[in-house]
Each structure stands twice: as structure tokens, then as C-alpha cells.
Amino acid sequence: xxLATTVVLVAAFAxxxxxxxxxxxxxxxxxxxxxxxxxxxxxxxxxxxAGIHAIRHLRTGESIHDFRSYVxxxxxxxxxTGALITGAIWAKASWGQWWVWExxxxxxxxxxxxLYATYYPLRYAIEDRERQARYASVFAITAGAFxxxxxxxxxxxxxxxxxxxxxxxxxxxxxxxxxxxxxxxxGMLLLFVTMVRxxxxxxQTRGQVxxxxxxxxxxxxxxAHSRIAPVPPVEGxx
Amino acid sequence: MPALPLxxxxxxxxxxxxxxxxxxxxxxxxxxxxxxxxxDQLSELAELAERRRDEAQPPPAAAADPERTAQxxxx
Numbered sequence: 001x002x003l004a005t006t007v008v009l010v011a012a013f014a015x016x017x018x019x020x021x022x023x024x025x026x027x028x029x030x031x032x033x034x035x036x037x038x039x040x041x042x043x044x045x046x047x048x049x050a051g052i053h054a055i056r057h058l059r060t061g062e063s064i065h066d067f068r069s070y071v072x073x074x075x076x077x078x079x080x081t082g083a084l085i086t087g088a089i090w091a092k093a094s095w096g097q098w099w100v101w102e103x104x105x106x107x108x109x110x111x112x113x114x115l116y117a118t119y120y121p122l123r124y125a126i127e128d129r130e131r132q133a134r135y136a137s138v139f140a141i142t143a144g145a146f147x148x149x150x151x152x153x154x155x156x157x158x159x160x161x162x163x164x165x166x167x168x169x170x171x172x173x174x175x176x177x178x179x180x181x182x183x184x185x186x187g188m189l190l191l192f193v194t195m196v197r198x199x200x201x202x203x204q205t206r207g208q209v210x211x212x213x214x215x216x217x218x219x220x221x222x223x224a225h226s227r228i229a230p231v232p233p234v235e236g237x238x
Numbered sequence: 239m240p241a242l243p244l245x246x247x248x249x250x251x252x253x254x255x256x257x258x259x260x261x262x263x264x265x266x267x268x269x270x271x272x273x274x275x276x277x278d279q280l281s282e283l284a285e286l287a288e289r290r291r292d293e294a295q296p297p298p299a300a301a302a303d304p305e306r307t308a309q310x311x312x313x
Contacts, residue, residue, distance in 0.1 A: 093247060
């Protein structure tokens with residue numbers, strides 16, 4: 001998966017700079033489109049995926065679905081940060097401003113991003129694991145439903161400067177640009193899935209180490225000072 | 239707004255792609271640090287488990303000596 005992600009992303013960036021033509025209107029600056037839009041789409045897909053995992057969690061009660069929902073939001077927040085920063089850079093170059101508060105697309109994305117940023121405080125404000133997982137799932141479903149609703153509302157709203165669709169009055173995105181965009185989108189979605197899998201593997205491994213620690217701690221001979229001390233700082237890690 | 243000249247636009251395009259690269263690198267660095275920490279914890283736990291096993295099993299010389307075994311049982 002990681003290899004496929006690397007190959008597709010490298011191919012996408014090669015297509016961006018060596019195959020896709022410069023935009024007639026914006027020129028070279030439009031190359032940010034192939035980065036900014038796929039990142040934003042991957043972030044929104046991640047939020048929706050988190051909602052779907054949360055539904056599964058509430059239906060089955062299996063904690064793995066809550067775990068996947070949590071990790072999807074975690075990675076989608078990283079992608080959302082990327083979308084906001086690259087969008088601001090593109091806005092500065094195209095519109096002369098880092099941010100336009102009157103533009104519904106920008107503000108709505110920021111609202112979605114900030115909504116999900118409240119997921120962590122909400123989740124960790126609850127100590128009981130069961131309740132924490134249940135409330136987090138309800139949050140993920142509600143916020144996940146908000147994403148497509150928000151998308152539709154923005155499409156219906158009057159646009160100021162941010163384009164809504166790929167099609168223009170003269171026609172859609174040219175074939176070479178659309179192909180490059182689709183490869184970049186595939187690469188970004190693959191990157192999202194790869195990062196989710198890495199994160200899940202890392203967290204599960206840490207969980208297993210903690211289980212082993214507890215098991216060793218409980219199996220210690222009675223009377224022996226066997227409580228395992230916290231891990232001392234490792235010299236090599238400094 | 240007219241299209242920016244290439245030398246001007248190039249800076250912004252480079253900045254956007256560098257931000258993406260930086261985000262990925264920061265994530266990989268954090269993940270690497272976490273893996274390192276988990277590896278350290280695992281080696282510490284392995285050492286502890288081996289120490290426990292050694293403590294639980296008496297040394298072969300002591301086990302073979304009937305006098306020492308009797309003394310140990312008397313305690």
C-alpha cells in the first residue's frame with residue numbers, strides 16, 4: 001500500500017509539472033489546484049468515513065469501529081490543515097489575500113475543520129471508556145452528516161471568488177488536466193488510507209505493549225517490589 | 239486579477255508543495271519517534287520477563303545440592 005501510494009503520488013506530481021498544461025487564465029499558479037483540491041476532498045472523505053465507522057460502532061458495539069472512526073478523524077484533520085494552508089497560499093497568489101471571509105466555500109470548510117477539532121476535547125473529557133466511545137460515535141455521525149449537507153449548501157450559495165465546479169462556460173476541464181487531477185486525487189486518497197493503516201498499526205502495537213506491561217505487573221511474585229517503573233528516558237532518543 | 243509571472247507564481251507553487259511535504263515529514267517523524275519508544279518499552283519488558291524467569295528458576299548448582307534445597311525448604 002505504501003509503495004503504491006508513493007508510485008501514484010510521484011506519477012501525479014510528474015504529470016502536474018511535465019504533462020498538464022498551464023491554465024490559460026491563472027497560469028502556473030493553477031498547479032496548486034492538483035494539490036489543494038485532492039487534499040481537501042481526501043479530508044472530507046475521511047470525515048465521512050469516520051461517520052460510517054461510527055455507525056458501525058453503534059450498531060455492533062465493537063470497539064474496533066470506534067478506533068477506526070477516531071483514526072480517520074485524526075488523519076482527516078491533518079489533511080484539513082494541509083487544505084487550509086495550501087488554499088491560503090493559492091488565495092494569496094490569485095486573489096491577493098490569504099483569506100476571504102465573505103466566501104462561503106472557505107468559511108464552510110473552516111467551520112467543518114473547527115467542528116472536528118472539538119472532537120478530541122469532547123472525547124477525552126469523558127473518562128469512562130464505554131461512554132467515551134459512544135459519545136464520540138454520535139459526534140462523528142452528526143458531524144459526518146453535516147459534511148455533505150454543508151457541501152450542498154455551499155453549491156447552492158452565491159459564489160464570490162472561489163470556483164464551485166470544474167466546468168466553465170467554455171466547457172469542462174480539458175482531458176489532460178482532468179487526467180492529472182484524477183491521478184493526484186487517487187494518490188491523495190491512497191495516502192490517506194496508508195496513513196490511517198500506519199496509525200492503526202502504531203496504536204494497536206502500543207496497546208499490546210501496555211497489555212504485556214500490565215500482565216507482567218500482575219504476574220509479579222507477591223511481596224516483591226515488582227511494580228514496573230515508568231519507562232526511563234532513552235539516551236538514544238534524545 | 240491577471241496571471242502572475244512564472245518567477246512570482248513559482249514561489250507560491252513551491253511553498254504549497256513544500257507545506258504538503260513538510261506535513262508528511264512531520265507525521266513520519268512523529269510516527270518514527272513513537273515506534274522507537276514502543277521498541278524501547280518492548281526491550282525493557284523483554285528484559286524484565288527474562289529476569290523474572292531467572293528469579294523463578296533456582297540456579298542448577300543450588301538445585302543439585304540436597305543440603306541447600308533442604309535449608310531452602312526449612313525457610
